[in-house]
Amino acid sequence: MPLELIQFDPSHKLLGPGDRGFLVNLTKARWMESACAEAVKLLQSFTQLYYAEKCPQDKDGEKVSADSGMADLEEIEEEDGQRSAQEDKSGIQFAIREMAYPSVGFVASNLADPSDFAHFVLTKLADKNDFKKPRLPFRILPVQRVCEAKAKAVEQAVKPILEDTIGQDEFPFRFSLIFRGHNGGEHLSKYESKSVIRNCIWALNPNCVQCIKYQDYAIIMDIFEPLFVMGVAKDFQQLASYNTWIIRHGIKSDQGPDSEDEISDDPTLNEDEERKRKLRIKRKRRAEKAGLTQPEGDAKKSAEQIEDGDDGGDCEDDTDNHKLGTALNGEQDDSDTE
Incomplete structure (x- = not known):
């Protein structure tokens, strides 16, 4: 699928309906102001490589080399992670959205499919090649829809995403519902949002099975009153729950037996x-x-x-099934283990 971009206002400050991008938090430390720039810098370092894969020939018919993207992984000269249009042909843009929650950040983007880009970035970081690993321990979760935190709005917002993933055929996909740190808001609770999305999935494809591990798709969701955010992550457990710190030190899978059971x-x-x-x-x-x-x-x-x-x-809450033998400063990862 070729690279697709959407209209995007980088000057807009607050997170709002219509935004797409990435929910980012630090897994080993409190969120800090410098983490915003570091998160943008990390994502920006992969744009050329992603563009080279999605658009092997640019508008002028010239073949795009992946070497320029590889160079971006080695070094970014600007401290804020931004580059001029002459240097980056991809056209991918990022911007920080302000949130009332100090423990997490949101990096908005003009990518039509942030999920595909997040999967690309985490896969490259997990590659055996010597890609430059991020300095800070991020968890990067794709957000494909931001809408009002009400059941009807959630249903309308998530249906197109689910149709493109699990609703295209009758294949019995496995899915998990992962709700991030907040229990809900005035009009929508954590359990209600899970129920809405679960019912949407089974309405589109009744053969799907909900699993904790070995899922084909992890449905990421959270409520930041008055907003609801949602994204679909591929290879979630295989890529250490999209945790760059664990990926940096090597993924060790200890998932054990298949989880398609009574859970x-x-x-x-x-x-x-x-x-x-x-x-x-x-x-x-x-x-x-x-x-x-x-x-x-x-x-x-x-x-x-x-x-x-x-x-x-x-037991449905966010879980990491890949643990480090020794965590940073002697601390364990912030997620529960199934």
Whole structure:
């Protein structure tokens, strides 16, 4: 598919409906002002290489070489990551949108498909070649739609995206619903947004299966009152949940057995019953894991003990199944592990 760009106002300050781009946060530190420039710099460094792949021949019929894109990965001379139109033929633009949430940033873009670009960037970073790795530990999540945080608006906004991915045929795609850090707003909760998107998926392709791991597509979503953001990520678990820090140190997959099992949603249960059922399954798995991994001679934690404890969250929430042996400054990654 050729490179497609949309109309874009880089001077606009606030995130709003119609924006597309990337939700970015620091996985090992608090968000800081310098992180905005660093995030733009990272994304900008891949535009020439992406353009060379999407447009092997430019407007003048000249073959575009990937060497210029490779050079961008080695060094960007401007501190703010911006380059002139003469230097970058891709036409891809980025701009920071201001948000009321200090823990995350949003990089808007004129890319028609930020998901494809994010997948390209993370795949290149994970490549065995010596690409220059980002200095800061980013999580880069594509956002293809920004709309009002109301059920009807969400349904109308996400349907075209889902039709282009899982709705084109009856193939039984696997999907996961990953809701980022906020529980919802006045008109739309975390669970309602998941229900809307899940129903849209099954209306388009009833053969799809919801899975925690091994999914074909991860549906990323979050609510920044009064806005809802959504994007579709490919190879989400394989690319370390789009975490550049883990990719930088080498992806180690420990996903274990296939997850197409009872952890997937049961549409016959209401929200509370479904949540309790999943918590029971999750606790049972942790109990079994604890029983298998305890050193011989030590007291093993029983299933009843784990069942009595607080599990600590929805098993559908954002998960990383790739962990570093030693995290930065001795800290673990900020995500829960399934």
